[in-house]
Amino acid sequence: MRYEEFTIEGRNAVIEAFRSGKTIDKLFVLDGCHDGPVQTILREAKKHDTIVSFVKKDRLDNMSQTGKHQGVIAYAAAYEYALVEDILENAKNKGEDPFIILLDHIEDPHNLGAIIRTANLAGAHGIIIPKRRAVSLTATVAKASAGAINYTPVARVNNLSDTIKKLKDEGIWFVCADMDGEIMYRQNLKGPIGLVIGNEGEGVSRLVRENCDFTTSIPMKGDIDSLNASVAAGILAFEIVRQRMQ
Numbered sequence: 001m002r003y004e005e006f007t008i009e010g011r012n013a014v015i016e017a018f019r020s021g022k023t024i025d026k027l028f029v030l031d032g033c034h035d036g037p038v039q040t041i042l043r044e045a046k047k048h049d050t051i052v053s054f055v056k057k058d059r060l061d062n063m064s065q066t067g068k069h070q071g072v073i074a075y076a077a078a079y080e081y082a083l084v085e086d087i088l089e090n091a092k093n094k095g096e097d098p099f100i101i102l103l104d105h106i107e108d109p110h111n112l113g114a115i116i117r118t119a120n121l122a123g124a125h126g127i128i129i130p131k132r133r134a135v136s137l138t139a140t141v142a143k144a145s146a147g148a149i150n151y152t153p154v155a156r157v158n159n160l161s162d163t164i165k166k167l168k169d170e171g172i173w174f175v176c177a178d179m180d181g182e183i184m185y186r187q188n189l190k191g192p193i194g195l196v197i198g199n200e201g202e203g204v205s206r207l208v209r210e211n212c213d214f215t216t217s218i219p220m221k222g223d224i225d226s227l228n229a230s231v232a233a234g235i236l237a238f239e240i241v242r243q244r245m246q
């Protein structure tokens with residue numbers, strides 16, 4: 001398993017873990033503990049959308065692996081992110097044109113997990129997500145991915161547009177998934193490709209879209225404005241698979 005959890009115990013260690021950007025899935029705090037450092041930890045937890053449970057001392061003592069929890073135990077993800085270069089290497093090792101899915105600030109862990117699952121089964125060589133304002137690899141994501149998180153590399157980057165520009169230099173074409181593009185059946189989605197899926201509420205951001213080579217749409221017949229991001233990723237990923245098989 002590439003995804004597992006470990007505990008971080010003690011106030012300074014937990015504050016440091018939050019500040020260094022580590023993914024904390026769950027936080028357990030001693031019931032009734034409200035001093036300064038604990039307040040700082042709770043503020044960090046709120047900022048990072050971490051689930052907090054207030055528990056009795058016996059429970060914390062039971063969970064503790066060090067016996068020095070100081071009223072605070074965090075469960076952190078020990079998931080190792082890949083590098084963008086690893087994704088390219090993955091494609092090269094398989095002798096295939098790179099097929100990468102880029103997620104422009106997906107926030108829902110179930111969507112990210114479902115996309116990793118789909119990416120794996122569609123033979124995508126990896127997924128790229130931004131470091132900030134997006135869900136990272138949490139226990140919920142791992143569960144929703146049905147184990148695919150252990151096989152499909154996920155890279156985190158500071159800036160999606162910069163990454164797209166660099167990958168274009170490697171000969172990859174970028175297709176922005178949006179409701180206002182050319183119908184996917186009429187487009188050539190073969191060759192080295194990066195598929196960009198937008199945020200659940202905002203869609204693909206202007207800058208990222210401007211850096212894409214073209215926009216593609218899944219035809220819609222109904223009454224509402226868009227498909228769920230993970231559903232759209234699935235449909236487009238398998239259109240790419242279909243075209244690659246021809």
Ligand SMILES: C[S@@+](CC[C@H](N)C(=O)[O-])C[C@H]1O[C@@H](n2cnc3c(N)ncnc32)[C@H](O)[C@@H]1O
Nearest residue numbers: 177178197198201203204217218226227229232
């Ligand atoms: C829930 S939608 C975002 C809707 C958002 N209100 C907007 O206006 O962009 C999330 C993402 O799924 C993809 N998507 C949804 N429906 C699509 C469609 N019919 N064709 C192509 N992509 C679609 C797009 O990448 C979109 O940014």
